[in-house]
Amino acid sequence: MYRRLSRLAVTTFVLSALFMPIASAQSDAPIADPLPTPGASGIGLELTEVAQLPESKPVPPPTDARLRRYNRINYLGEVPDGSGRLFVPDMNGKLYLLDHGVQHVFLDLGAVVGPDFHNHKGLGSGFGFAAFHPNFKRNGKFYTVHTETGSALTSKKPDLPSPADMQVHGVITEWTASDPRASVFSGTHREILRVGYASFIHGFQEIGFNPNAHWWDEDHNLLYVASGDGGIGLTTTVPQDLGLPQGKILRIDPAGRNGVNGQYGIPRSNPFVARTGALGEIYAYGMRDPYRFSWDSGGSHKMFLGHIGEKAVDSVYEVRKGANLGWSEREGFWAYKKNDPSCGVFPLPPDDEKYGYTYPVTAFDHNRLASSRPCADSGNALMGGFVYRGSKIPALRGKYIYGEGVKGLIYYAEEREMRTGKPMATTREMMVYVNGQLTTLKALVNDPNRVDLRFGRDAAGELYVLAKANGKIWKVTGARTFASCRTGHDFVAGATGSRSWEPVTPALWQFPGREVVLAQPGVARPGPRRPFEYAVLKKGPAFGSVQIDASVRLDTPVSESNRDVIIVFGYKSDTEFYYAHLSSDNTIYPHNGIFVVNNADRLRLDHQWDAARSVGAAPAVKDTAWHRVRVRHCADTGEIAVYLDGSPYPLMTAVDKTFASGRVGFGSFDNIGRLRDLRVQGKGVR
Missing domain, CATH: 2.60.120.560 (Exo-inulinase; domain 1)
Structure with missing residues (x-):
């Protein structure tokens, strides 16, 4: 099935999690309702609209209605050069800059890639992400992820083991701007890594640099890459195979040259560099769709991953070097059985501790309707976010703010409670206010079916909310307590x-x-x-x-x-x-x-x-x-x-x-x- 395929008997890493049952079952039967619905927090986020990016469409027109959105903006970050410019990728092909309220196209990636650029099939297809080098102000370098099909599938060879019947390539590109201060990109680019995937989903997701890393830290200038399982982890052992890049977090050195293609480096500090048959690029493994990760800029600077589950549970993990998050043997805090007709989760085996899986620090379940087909799309997708460490909204400090993307629900858990090996932190739902009026993201985007919520953060640690449904961006400008009026004496x-x-x-x-x-x-x-x-x-x-x-x-x-x-x-x-x-x-x-x-x-x-x-x-x-x-x-x-x-x-x-x-x-x-x-x-x- 795979080129350069190697099957390893996975040796577990010494990271054990203390399982604290959330829902119990005495028999080997699926757990109907693994987690309680997140309760109300009584906290509302004040949102202020800052931009609406241009409408865009996949080409050719997609048959999947979920791709027919106003546009497909999926992240907001700040260019790390002190200019205050914000960047926003649109999966349909363009990278935008918001320069103190003025928006313009910085790079038309889709046009540069040409006919092989793929964005019309698969929710993760297109221009997936952009990450600017921490030293962009001096070196002008930034990195992008996109997908390719067409002639690329036969004319270009993946750098790491990939399925023989792959449907799409994920590509990481390094761009070097001639003038980092320019409002429109001009310069050079080179491909640094290409991986094939078995389907149009769960490919390369986020890429990024640890913003907390100093020159003396092992993470300094290393690029993290979230690589999904290609949609086949539910029936295979791909995410557990250390000889394969799918279903993993990779860590590479863009300035190095000891990678398999000579275009990137493999850090010596990566956990599996010395293991025979394992890919040295792997930092952590056992993932289905590792969609979004971020580092806490305060506390102990932990790395948190928002992980989209299969049919029952979506989870947030603390990612540590060498960690095995369990997929596709585990989903959240429960056992997962391949090819089980219920598509549910099951009680853990009595000897679970010996496997050394890393379990979530918070999570929510899918609350499927009784009338739903067991293996139908649950209509849930966890959108990883950020621990708020900004200075403008004291009420949010220390809260990991994340959400459910389809319905546009915003959640939080307290970072101090998010501890690997401890009971999961409680997740609570937040409210949304605009101009002092309570509302919902569904109402703001005027779409009762899909909000397609995403999050962003600027250099000051302030948070943003984005929606593909109407292409708008809101800044979180305050927080208020529900029903907090003065009641009189x-x-x-x-x-x-x-x-x-x-x-x-x-x-x-x-x-x-x-x-x-x-x-x-x-x-x-x-x-x-x-x-x-x-x-x-x-x-x-x-x-x-x-x-x-x-x-x-x-x-x-x-x-x-x-x-x-x-x-x-x-x-x-x-x-x-x-x-x-x-x-x-x-x-x-x-x-x-x-x-x-x-x-x-x-x-x-x-x-x-x-x-x-x-x-x-x-x-x-x-x-x-x-x-x-x-x-x-x-x-x-x-x-x-x-x-x-x-x-x-x-x-x-x-x-x-x-x-x-x-x-x-x-x-x-x-x-x-x-x-x-x-x-x-x-x-x-x-």
């Missing part, structure tokens, strides 16, 4: 007497001192669908913006299903109010969410509800213990957040402006429970 506390409350059905309630007790379940009443029984707090004023703090307990036995209590706010009348539903179940529409009743059946408002999967935020109350609840409602913005048990992260969030003020209350549908330690603070409305 009016308050009510210690209201547990019967005179302070107005129940729907007084006979069902008890007021034994420090608690407000719904002692008997309510029953459905005529009118719109809404909670059966609740009591409204009469003491004090109605509130506009408000924060409600209380402890609640569900007295209905755990053995019963559909247990709930509710917190009422914005109450105007028996058919006009909001409520937060706190339930032991999160799998049906009426449960565990934020709702509004407005003279009609209750309407669900929270962002966490996934109607396609019929699942919402994690169950709020699963036992009969006391739980601390906080509800914040900002009248001006309509932002609503519900917190549980002192967590700084909201369990549920929503935005609605139906009611700008009202009273608060407590109750349930048809369960029993109690409330204590109530404190309501806000802006009184009289």
